[in-house]
Every structure is written in structure tokens, then in C-alpha cells.
Amino acid sequence: MAPRTAEVERKSKETHIKAGINIDGRGDRCDVKTGIGFLDHMIELFAFHGLFDLELEVIKSDTVIDIHHTNEDLGIVLGKAFKQALGDKAGIHRFGCAGAPMEATVARAVVDISGRGYFRLNIEEDKVVQIGEKQEYSLSYLEHFMESFAHSLGATISITLQNVSDDVHTNVEAAFKALGLALYQAVQVDPRREGIVPSTKGIID
Numbered sequence: 587m588a589p590r591t592a593e594v595e596r597k598s599k600e601t602h603i604k605a606g607i608n609i610d611g612r613g614d615r616c617d618v619k620t621g622i623g624f625l626d627h628m629i630e631l632f633a634f635h636g637l638f639d640l641e642l643e644v645i646k647s648d649t650v651i652d653i654h655h656t657n658e659d660l661g662i663v664l665g666k667a668f669k670q671a672l673g674d675k676a677g678i679h680r681f682g683c684a685g686a687p688m689e690a691t692v693a694r695a696v697v698d699i700s701g702r703g704y705f706r707l708n709i710e711e712d713k714v715v716q717i718g719e720k721q722e723y724s725l726s727y728l729e730h731f732m733e734s735f736a737h738s739l740g741a742t743i744s745i746t747l748q749n750v751s752d753d754v755h756t757n758v759e760a761a762f763k764a765l766g767l768a769l770y771q772a773v774q775v776d777p778r779r780e781g782i783v784p785s786t787k788g789i790i791d
């Protein structure tokens with residue numbers, strides 16, 4: 587199998603971001619410098635549990651405003667890197683489904699590398715409207731990051747959070763771990779599907 591790697595660089599008036607990825611990595615060769623400490627931690631553990639080797643660097647950003655653009659653009663660049671590394675997607679499982687608990691909180695991620703970008707965050711409680719408001723990160727930033735990631739990768743992704751914690755770190759970390767585990771499954775190659783794009787349409791673009 588050809589190496590599934592990619593290098594992506596994206597420059598806008600708001601951010602300048604570089605990424606390098608090896609989908610068939612070990613997960614422990616990551617160098618993530620986003621300028622947002624919490625997000626470094628989240629992306630590193632996502633890569634670790636997905637066994638992806640990842641270099642990600644925010645060269646320029648406008649975090650003096652807030653993290654909105656950088657958070658969004660990191661999702662875009664990471665999604666692009668996966669899309670490019672996956673090529674025509676021949677042989678892959680395409681679907682993945684995994685859960686990760688953290689204390690009482692459980693995150694479940696369901697992924698379909700369908701070519702269609704869609705993201706949905708389901709929260710199985712009413713209480714969580716404003717969690718994380720005063721913190722560096724929040725559930726709405728999580729939603730925004732995942733939305734950008736799903737659209738630029740061309741994947742349908744659903745994340746459900748159950749027994750939501752009052753601590754934003756716990757909720758978001760469980761979500762990133764679950765996504766890493768589900769995406770790991772989705773990108774694995776089944777030898778019985780060699781050379782076959784996993785769609786009855788014959789392509790996933």
C-alpha cells in the first residue's frame with residue numbers, strides 16, 4: 587500500500603496553518619503547536635488514540651481577538667490533511683463507531699467517510715447550555731471545530747455526550763478520544779476490499 591501521508595498549508599488573512607499527517611502512524615509521534623494549549627492537548631490525544639502521526643503548527647493567528655478563527659481553521663486544515671492522505675479511499679472501512687468514557691461522562695462518535703460533510707453534536711441532557719462559558723474552550727467551540735473538520739474531510743460525523751460533566755475539559759476530551767477511535771476504524775483497510783472504493787456509487791469524492 588502506498589504511504590497514506592499528506593502535507594497541507596493554508597493561509598488566510600486570519601490564520602496561517604501547516605499540517606503533516608501519516609494515517610498509518612503510531613500515535614506517539616505528534617508535534618502539535620496551535621497556540622491554544624487546551625486544543626494541543628485535545629488534538630494530541632485524538633492522534634494518539636487514532637494511531638495517527640501528526641505535525642500541526644499555527645504559524646500565524648488572530649487569537650488576540652479570540653480563538654474563533656484559529657479553532658475553525660484548525661478543523662479545516664486537519665480535515666484537508668486526512669482527505670488528501672486518504673486519496674481515492676479504495677479499500678477503507680469507511681464507517682467507524684466508538685465510545686470513550688471519562689468519569690461519568692461518555693462520548694460516542696459515529697463516522698462515515700461518505701464524501702458529504704455533516705456534523706451533529708447530541709447532548710443527552712438539558713442542563714448544558716452554557717458550560718465552559720468562562721473557560722478557554724467550550725462545547726460550542728467543540729461543535730465549530732468538528733463542523734469544519736467534517737466538512738473539509740467530507741465525512742458525516744455524529745458525537746453524542748451522555749452524563750455531561752460540569753467540567754468542559756472532561757466533555758471535550760471524551761469527544762476527541764471517541765473521534766480518534768472511530769476514525770481509526772473508518773480509515774483501516776480491509777484486504778478483501780483491495781482496490782474497491784467503499785460505495786455502491788463507485789466513487790467517494
Ligand SMILES: [Mn+2]
Pocket residue numbers: 627755759
Ligand atoms: Mn486531559
